[in-house]
Amino acid sequence: MKSSPCSPQLEKARAQQQRPNAEFSELPVRASSLGWILGFSPSMAPKHQFSLPPQAKKPKKPRRTPASRPEETSASPNLPKEEKQQQEAIEHIDEVQNEIDRLNEQASEEILKVEQKYNKLRQPFFQKRSELIAKIPNFGVTTFVHHPQASALLGEEDEEVLHYLTRVDVTEFEDSKSGYRIDFYFDENPYFENKVLSKEFHLNESGDPSSKSTEIKWKSGKDLTKRASQTQNKASRKRQHEEPESFFTWFTDHSDAGADELGEVIKDDIWPNPLQYYSVLDMDDEEGEGEEDDDDDEEEEGLEDIDEEGDKDEEDEGEDD
Numbered sequence: 432m433k434s435s436p437c438s439p440q441l442e443k444a445r446a447q448q449q450r451p452n453a454e455f456s457e458l459p460v461r462a463s464s465l466g467w468i469l470g471f472s473p474s475m476a477p478k479h480q481f482s483l484p485p486q487a488k489k490p491k492k493p494r495r496t497p498a499s500r501p502e503e504t505s506a507s508p509n510l511p512k513e514e515k516q517q518q519e520a521i522e523h524i525d526e527v528q529n530e531i532d533r534l535n536e537q538a539s540e541e542i543l544k545v546e547q548k549y550n551k552l553r554q555p556f557f558q559k560r561s562e563l564i565a566k567i568p569n570f571g572v573t574t575f576v577h578h579p580q581a582s583a584l585l586g587e588e589d590e591e592v593l594h595y596l597t598r599v600d601v602t603e604f605e606d607s608k609s610g611y612r613i614d615f616y617f618d619e620n621p622y623f624e625n626k627v628l629s630k631e632f633h634l635n636e637s638g639d640p641s642s643k644s645t646e647i648k649w650k651s652g653k654d655l656t657k658r659a660s661q662t663q664n665k666a667s668r669k670r671q672h673e674e675p676e677s678f679f680t681w682f683t684d685h686s687d688a689g690a691d692e693l694g695e696v697i698k699d700d701i702w703p704n705p706l707q708y709y710s711v712l713d714m715d716d717e718e719g720e721g722e723e724d725d726d727d728d729e730e731e732e733g734l735e736d737i738d739e740e741g742d743k744d745e746e747d748e749g750e751d752d
Contacts, residue, residue: 567709571597571599572593577709580693580700584681584693586655592617592620592655598616599616602614610634611631611632611698613630613697614627614628615629622649624648624650627645629645630642630643630682630694631644632688647682658677
């Protein structure tokens, strides 16, 4: 049987599928970096110790103007009627899609304005909450220890340092697309001189995400980042399992600011409501007390059964006599 000849539109569509899309390959900002720029929650598939790729936003399709459209997209009068109708439908779909893209861009701008408005309204409440948190001993370290992602980055010595943590603040820049800063406040401690440790995420001159942080002024022999590195090198010779890097290595890690897991976790999960993780301690205590009560009840029931069996044996012996 002879195969039916392909229509010019089908051949052209196949050729376009085989040709890479050059329109999106030269976008100046990586799609994977837009998650933290727009404040979206990150996914939690680890890329490296401190980084997970945030939820990627699909690249925007450039709006095509009539001048930029290829001349051959116009329906040719020489085409058969059915093919001509299909071609015209494709052109109309492209026009409608451009309108949808325009509305999506407009929505993003409106959402940004609303978010900026409510960020300002939330500031007094964040300040009041920080003042109240400062009255609770070990609130910060307890919150981090009970967070599933953050706790995975903490070693024993990291926890000791975080006992001196008094509060954590997150400040989003006025244009939240440009980034944010996380500040850790510490009491006087035997590990470093700093009162405040900060890490800042922003867009560099080329439009790519980048980060910078406070240099930690470690006291003599207290640098946990060097100690963790030495421990891992020794452990790797003896066993495959390695202890996690020090939490404070995060302050020196600027390898991929657009996919910084810990930064996203603090900004989008811990900072909005730290109490939900601090309160996990109380819930665990209540569950533990309930289990202990159940164990006590079971032991008492067991003793009662033993006493009843003993009394029965004594009665049987009396009858035999």
